[in-house]
Amino acid sequence: MRMTMIEAIRNAHDLAMGADDKIVVFGEDVGFFGGVFRCTAGLQEKYGKNRCFDAPISELGIVGAAIGMASYGLKPVVEIQFADYVYPAYDQIVSEAARLRHRSGGDFTCPLVIRMPAGGGIFGGQTHSQSPEALFTHVAGLKTVIPSNPRDAKGLLLAAIEDPDPVIFLEPKRLYNGPFDGHHDQPIVPWKKHELGEVNEEYYTTPLGKAEIVRVGMDVTILTYGTMVHVAQTAASEAGIDAEIIDLRTLVPLDTDTIEASVKKTGRCVIVHEATKTCGFGAELSALVQSSCFFHLEAPVTRVTGWDTPYPHAQEWDYFPGPARVAQNLKKVMEV
Amino acid sequence: MRMTMIEAIRNAHDLAMGADDKIVVFGEDVGFFGGVFRCTAGLQEKYGKNRCFDAPISELGIVGAAIGMASYGLKPVVEIQFADYVYPAYDQIVSEAARLRHRSGGDFTCPLVIRMPAGGGIFGGQTHSQSPEALFTHVAGLKTVIPSNPRDAKGLLLAAIEDPDPVIFLEPKRLYNGPFDGHHDQPIVPWKKHELGEVNEEYYTTPLGKAEIVRVGMDVTILTYGTMVHVAQTAASEAGIDAEIIDLRTLVPLDTDTIEASVKKTGRCVIVHEATKTCGFGAELSALVQSSCFFHLEAPVTRVTGWDTPYPHAQEWDYFPGPARVAQNLKKVMEV
Amino acid sequence: MHKAFHPLSLHVPEPGCRPGDEPDFSEFVIPRAGEARKPAHDATAQSMRDMAFSIVRVLNKEGEAVGPWAGDLAIDQLKAGLRHMMVLRAFDARMLMAQRQGKTSFYMQSLGEEAVSCAFRMALKDGDMNFPTYRQGGLLIAGGYPMEMMMNQIYSNAADPIKGRQMPIMYSAKDHGFFSISGNLGTQYIQAVGWAMASAIAGDTKIATAWIGDGSTSTSDFHAALVFASTYHAPVVLNVVNNQWAISTFQGMARGEAATFAARGHGFGIPSLRVDGNDYLAVHAVAKWAADRARSGLGPTLIEHVTYRAGGHSTSDDPSSYRAKGESSAWPLGDPIERLKTHLITLGEWSTERHTQAETEVMDEVRAAQKAAEANGTLTSGKSPSSRDIFEEVYAEMPPHLIKQRQEAGY
Amino acid sequence: MHKAFHPLSLHVPEPGCRPGDEPDFSEFVIPRAGEARKPAHDATAQSMRDMAFSIVRVLNKEGEAVGPWAGDLAIDQLKAGLRHMMVLRAFDARMLMAQRQGKTSFYMQSLGEEAVSCAFRMALKDGDMNFPTYRQGGLLIAGGYPMEMMMNQIYSNAADPIKGRQMPIMYSAKDHGFFSISGNLGTQYIQAVGWAMASAIAGDTKIATAWIGDGSTSTSDFHAALVFASTYHAPVVLNVVNNQWAISTFQGMARGEAATFAARGHGFGIPSLRVDGNDYLAVHAVAKWAADRARSGLGPTLIEHVTYRAGGHSTSDDPSSYRAKGESSAWPLGDPIERLKTHLITLGEWSTERHTQAETEVMDEVRAAQKAAEANGTLTSGKSPSSRDIFEEVYAEMPPHLIKQRQEAGY
Ligand SMILES: Cc1ncc(C[n+]2csc(CCOP(=O)(O)OP(=O)(O)O)c2C)c(N)n1
Ligand SMILES: Cc1ncc(C[n+]2csc(CCOP(=O)(O)OP(=O)(O)O)c2C)c(N)n1
């Protein structure tokens, strides 16, 4: 059945809640209203206010309470309204959720999913556009997941819900309705008309820690995730470069085998993400690739990222690493 | 005059406060008590409770209030008791301090120094040992500084205080009293007996963004900062490797010229830091070095770091990247 | 020994009515205008505890100003206040339309809450600093900030003082005592306290005001602000604008359906009161009282402005999907503009005709400003801020890595 | 029109006395034992407002139990309570000495506050969950958790249930209703509320208790906990242990020298009261009252335990550099052990001789536990946890990158 990413996420919640009454869903406006992006619409009506409810505007409270619930034995799946608003909960995530199993010698655990819409492309300015994944991948004890299409969003979310540890689940909001490729001046194809909008209605999981090669190629490996998976595909086509594109899907734990095999084959590597460059996840990818594929590399590993500035409103498309910027870097790497 | 790092920091505060009555110093226990590490001892007595005072236990409140003060026109220098406790203030730092100048078109600015003892080596377990620098270096709008000796601590702190933007100032607490080189079973040389404990009593600044080559060598470049500067020196000597060691001092902005020149000369690069590996600042350094020195590198850039786990209590010395682990990696890199 | 206990269950607050229900404010207790006493400036929190559970109201149903909080404002000031609110409403209407026309990306209006920011502003002095949310545009309008500048910001055009960097209505106007608005709820509250502490440290006479919505009182910043304000006796007025709704959740979600937002101040020994936020005179009187307290070194005051968000939360939501139809018109405290208008008419200083005429004038004024602003461009056409501006002012001085990135970007 | 205002100045709270001063608690108002009324379980916050400004006390100067809060406990329970407190004190003394002997890195004692955690624990049931700070070891001792296990943790030895991973006294004992202690102040407070919400969601009958220090009420987590507890009527008892000091700052720094910590609950409609934290009977009675409320679905209660931190903050500080000499002995609520002992003697159920004998027994018990624990090693000698354990339990299943790092580490 064709679904938007929103519908796929909603469907994942629905199946999970139906299968396991330990699963509770809450966050700001997620109850009666069904979430500002409608990802939880219908759940309160179906499962009751005890299982899906609104929360006060305290991201700290939402995550802190969820940790308590998880330690009781429930499985909270909470929504942070925008990834840009996760910082008030940062202490609870890094000091508590991430370390509870370890610090208590396994006495207490913290199975918890923290969902949040991330990324730019919607004229959201600096507070509705951020990609904070690197702030989570640096923290031991967390897993970090970013789907790029409805099929994966559902499977990865169900896998995250099944996972016995805290999972940060970043949803590229620009992909909620269709596979945005960075050509902001062109209408997007809705997921309903796209094959990756085809989502099995049954319960299924997509394992965490497994990347997907979304385009096979010989000349250069593109490592990317989220919205940039689509931008990279368009850029490669437009540049006429035989790129192999890897959708990482999970950043921690990372599928290093798939990455290594590909870069050893192509000898070149370009990393693409929306987040700011310095200490972004691209830095880690670059460090890993140059270390594991050193003798296979024919050109420096190159990063195409958001600039090291706040995300601007009016100049969104000068900030966003769109297909032109990606293509230009692909060409440059091929020239080395 | 010989000073410990604590005395040097105290002296910097004293000189700054004496020179500019816009400077106010506050934080938990920094007033009457003079700070749990005594870095602000005597300031309240000398400058009064209006200029140096205790704060309630709210890191959010300390930084949030400091931002308000900075926007008024004062220059707050605040202490977070341990870097491990900075996360409650993380939102105020990344969403507010870091972006205020940019988001207001320069209408409001945020000259602010946030000091915090960081790093391990004192049996502090997971909540008194962290090195969170990468969580700041990823954020545009912040500068991040880490001194490795009393002389620099004073000069860098005064430069940070003069800086018109928010500066994160991480103090390697294991270096407060002497240049700890990782040999935890040996007594440390106190700063009073070490030449880098020699601190000019006058007001001086050490510019932000300039690294220092602390050991000249031909075989391999070691990029490091904080406590690891001393560990690396010992490791190089013990391994008998002619390493060039660069004390970065400022992580953002980074002195890429010094780094590039050195790695182009040696052809090898080892990065050493205490923080967890994945997405640590070492990832950024590795990405930069392989990109700018690609054709000069004879071996993969190697990172020696804390493990990707919480910082343990009893197993501190198995976690801490001490001289043996650094030396072993230096040898490995030399063998390529 | 212990008695048996029943299984527990979770209580989840829900508003009295949702779409399909009949709006019902019968449980909302509204004291009569003029009833509330006016404590001395140095009253303790304890001695005026009741005022956090009552509502200061000045304008009665007949449009008369009654009670101890009345009598502060001259006719000219009242007329100016009416004008400010009318301008703000017209401004909102035009900008809402501009957003619908695609001239910008987003808009948030103050509909129904105009008195709160417009009246409050008139109790402040030049040099005082407001730390607002996105629904206090009236602080700028009443403070004489040019509408055209506000529009330049909304349009992210070439004359936008913040260079297109932020979403619409995220104004910054230091010279007009208006702190840069943040998209992150709550953060400004403790910053306001810090600014006020700085004023006290510097031996200045200026005060700060902090603004927050009912929903946002749940944020951590709210607590930090109360702690710091009470500990250091900061010269700050802490305002909570209780407009009954966060986005889709009613104020009971943040309030726990108990006490009041004003009562949050009591645990900190902060004198706290509630005011009829749709009563221009009451807001002004309470604001002046609190500002004087702060300026006299008597420390913080917490004011809960009881009002109603008559419009949607923003242009991104449709309130009919979570609010009962007609709830806005059932709101018992009425409309702030209508009420001040009636008061002036009652005083014989105003008429329906003059009001209609003023409406036209105001609309012309807003239109003229809009025209001038649009000459500088809109988000989607005409002149726009430079792309170089992305890289400027991240730091005072551009560091090498940003110079490099800017070159890479080609600007 | 405006009157002229004087320059503002910053108020910074300071304790009444610092080193060199004469301790003075004359301004500390202490209600007489037996004076406080006992409200019905379903009393509203409003109806028992006064109790946040008074102090529930049961034991009078003569050692008699008086008033409506007295009478709950049988003689055996009182004797057990006395024993628990004595064990805790002896335990602390031994571990403090062990730290000084270099057997571990750090220690924090409960000296002077023993009644708070020991008495409270006896009002709970198996299955309830405590979210403690580092000064509620009495919850474990009174709950029958083996001292040897606590010591294994303190020594980070081979039998440490948390495998040497945390600093001393950061216990975790799920089966004994004791949540893993965090070094980050405050975080447990909202987690306790979440746990209680979970119990309610699951239709369970268990309740949670949250613990926080006076200084730590300034944290954001404290506010979040109050918001969530009041919004969802969570079955939780929110305890504030006001032991007068944070590290070097007195409780007025967090409290703003106004109201009380208990009064913080009023803004949330949470029934709140203060109790004499050095009065075993009072703490127990109040705890039981609050626990019953929670279990009956009546929601949260906030309890401020008024006590005194008689020792240093931890082994890392020397209180004589910031506290007046003799402040501890001047503390007007006395010593919890002495007071319960006197009560039992007054009842004719105890004597000085039996007490001395009990002290010996207790010390033997503690010594025996210590010997057993030391057989498993201390931080600096003997058996220790494995270095492999660094990498275990970061996740339920070790991911590839950690397997690699563990190999690199050579374990
Ligand atoms: C930290 C944070 N969390 C969530 C949001 C998303 N958000 C924007 S406005 C809003 C509702 C605010 O309600 P209220 O405080 O009552 O203010 P009002 O809009 O009624 O003026 C929410 C949840 C945000 N901007 N910041
Ligand atoms: C978030 C955080 N900030 C600072 C600290 C450092 N610290 C540890 S204990 C303490 C004082 C706590 O005082 P209080 O809450 O009164 O508890 P008490 O020690 O009196 O039991 C401080 C500041 C910390 N552990 N966590």
Ligand SMILES: [Mg+2]
């Ligand atoms: Mg609101």
Ligand SMILES: [Mg+2]
């Ligand atoms: Mg205390």
